[in-house]
Amino acid sequence: MVLQDFTTWTETDPDDCITVTETRVTWTAADGDGDSYVVDDRGAGGIPGDFTHQFEVNIGGMAYLGTLVVWSLSNTADFTNNEDVELKIKDFFGDTTFGIYDWGGELEIESGAITTDTLYFVTIARVTKTYTLTMRTGSHTGNVFYTGNGTQTGDLASRYLWGFVDGTHT
């Protein structure tokens, strides 16, 4: 019922590509090197095992073969645990897709090509160790563009919630 206030998250932005307001993180000319990001440290075990995260994403454009992260969980700040996961936005020869992947390579949920300059309402639900990604176009009541799921193994403890990464952790 209460939206996250991004101004209370930690912004690191050496590329000066991020603009943060209470409800929105905007990136402009992000160069994809992964050194600019917005993250919330919730303390050890601060992210529950089961959750439903919902947000809206609009991709204005992607560099050819570019990659960004717009949502991610990790247990350490360096994103090196097998269970760390990220929602990547990837350009693949001109087609942009959304996909959930983990560091360990067990999890792979990937949408078809999206349309730029279009609002996508994204739901990421984790129940036990299964993730479900649902994307609707336009709003929370829009048509379902994609839904898919995948399952991890191992310990799912998470501490850091990432709102945006200019590039990818991996």
Place this chain on the structure above:
Amino acid sequence: MANTGYIQNFDDGEEAGAAGAMQPKNYWGETI
């Protein structure tokens, strides 16, 4: 083309069961 875009209106669901709520609802008023 440059990488541009935004993420907005992030509901992490953790306050969906706030006191007085009959059922957990998200920011958009939907039961989750």
